[in-house]
Amino acid sequence: MRLLLIGAPGSGKGTQAGKLAERFGIAHISSGDLLRQHVQDQTAIGRTIKSYLDRGDLVPNTVVMDMLRKPVVAAVEAGGYVLDGFPRTVEQAQASFPTARSLGAEVQAAIHLDVPSEELVRRLLARRRGSDDTEAVIERRLQVYLDMTVPLLDYYADREWKFAVDGTQAPDAVHEDIVAGLKKLALPG
Ligand code: ATP
Ligand code: MG
Secondary structure, three states: OOOEEOOOOOOOHHHHHHHHHHHHEEEEEEHHHHHHHHEEEEOOHHHHHHHHHOOOOOOOHEEEEEEEHHHHHHHHHHHEEEEEEEOOOHHHHHHHHHHHHHHOOOOOOEEEHHHHHHHHHHHHHHHHHHHHHHHHHHHHHHHHHHHHHHHHHHOOOOOOOOEEEOOOOOOHHHHHHHHHOOOOOOOOO
């Protein structure tokens, strides 16, 4: 099973990806977690990554795609993935599609976790994690979502394998809605 989770910062992507990974025995691959790991491990590219994260800006495509290639290929071989945070832009979706196709590993469902802005701001302010979660950076990340990721949702709008769930519900209810949506697509669940 190969799934994408698309949602704003604070929409619950990490939580839902974890539940899906466990339920279906697939790998949870979070672009944000992998990027933060680079910063923490002080890798060669870590300092560059940190400058983007600290501003709330997107990390350049090449960095993100180079970082994801290995884990995604490994996950495909091992039975599937739920990608949390990638693709995040139309450009990333277009750039990664040929690779996915050549691996026979095109995405089977894209799930939009729909949460209104007021709720996102409330959640993000409530869970500030440190340097990347000052009020100004939260605002910046939400603006980047509106500018860069909402167009991705429009780009996928008429694909039958894209669906939205109400992300304001309790985590277990969101999960059950996702599973129901996957069933409608005749994916296992
Ligand atoms: P949440 O906190 O709800 O999991 P988020 O969108 O705030 O969602 P992450 O997905 O963890 O957090 O991403 C954190 C940061 O990592 C982003 O603000 C961005 O700078 C960078 N990032 C993550 N994925 C990508 C990507 N696909 N392309 C470019 N930058 C990315
Ligand atoms: Mg995350």
